[in-house]
Amino acid sequence: MTGVEEERLLTTGEFARRGLLSPKALRLYDRQGLLPPDLVDPATGYRYYRAGRLATARLIARLRGLDMPLATVAEVLALPGPAAAERVAAYWAAVERRTVSQRALAEHLRVQLSGLEGIDEMYRIEQREVPEQLVLTEQRRAKPQDLDEWIPAATARLEAIAAGHGGVAAAPFVIYHGEVNEDNDGPVEVCVPIDPARAEGLTAAHRTEPAHREAYTTITKAQVEYPQILSAYDAVCAWMEQAGTRRTGPGREVYFADWASAAPADEVCDIAFPVGA
Incomplete structure (x- = not known):
């Protein structure tokens, strides 16, 4: 040199x-x-x-x-400056989404390891009356790892059918007719309500969901992830046991918000169980 x-x-x-x-x-x-x-x-x-x-x-x-x-x-x-800034922003947004999800998972683990201690303080349990509904339905057996792909796909298929009969009449919901975990696979049923008055000529699978009273708690998008979603189910079940309320049907998830646009901390879903009056 x-x-x-x-x-x-x-x-x-x-x-x-x-x-x-x-x-x-x-x-x-x-x-x-x-x-x-x-x-x-x-x-x-x-x-x-x-x-x-x-x-x-x-x-x-x-x-x-x-x-x-x-x-x-x-x-x-x-990347050039503006594009580099956007990439950093996208990276950090993903970190924040992951942090919210991890926080929910940590809370779930804390509750489980403490024998459900404090679970009644984490979730507010309410009751409501649900009217009879005509629902389009799709059912299958599934493990937890299958649900993230199958539930949105099945919902989209049923919503496309509903469009020909006046559209979706109420929030879609997912019923778990059996346990879904690492060892059990349901079955699981996706339901999309439609207006009975617009059901003429309907050939797709459908049924009537009876009117009922249900106990439920509302959770965020981050809390919907498995396994932390199980804490919400535990909370409703614990409330029913403490209140002496009889469960009359399988647990379900009612998706009332636009999932795609929701942030991790936004409320998107009710965890519900039909109960006796």
Whole structure:
């Protein structure tokens, strides 16, 4: 190297220090192609960096401060400013959604491990009268891992049929006719209510859901995830037991909100059980 080159370049130690990186991190980012040196001395193997790249080094350090994976860091570095900002915003929105979900899971585990202690404080249980409904129906056996795909798909199929009979008349709901967990597979039934007065010519599977009284609690989108959703079921069951209320039908999930547009903390679903008057 010439004297001029040495004046314009920084050693790895100085570059790491001024770039807010540890030497170990700088070596890692070199291997990953995120921050390769500008010059490697062929005689000594020493690596040198231009001072102008300190801004990139500091950006990487701050992105890693968000626990951003290296692959995502590489995506951000490859994008122009506005697009990079959008990618960071999208990444952080996903982190916040995951945090809300993890918080709900932690609460579920705390309740389960404490023998349901405090569950009555987590969920408000209410009662309501539900009128008789004519429902389009689709049923199958399913494990927990099947539900995230099957329930929306079945609901969409039934809503498409409902469109030919005046549209969806009330909130769709999912009935669990048997336990659904790692060892049991239901069966599970998706129901979409329609107006009986518009049912002429209906050939798709349908039935009448009897009028009933039900006990229910409302949960957020994050709480719908399995297994934390089980705490809501436990809460309603615990309330029924304490109140001496008889259960008269299987548990169900009533989806009253637009799932796609809902944020993790938005209320979207009622966990309900038909009960005696």
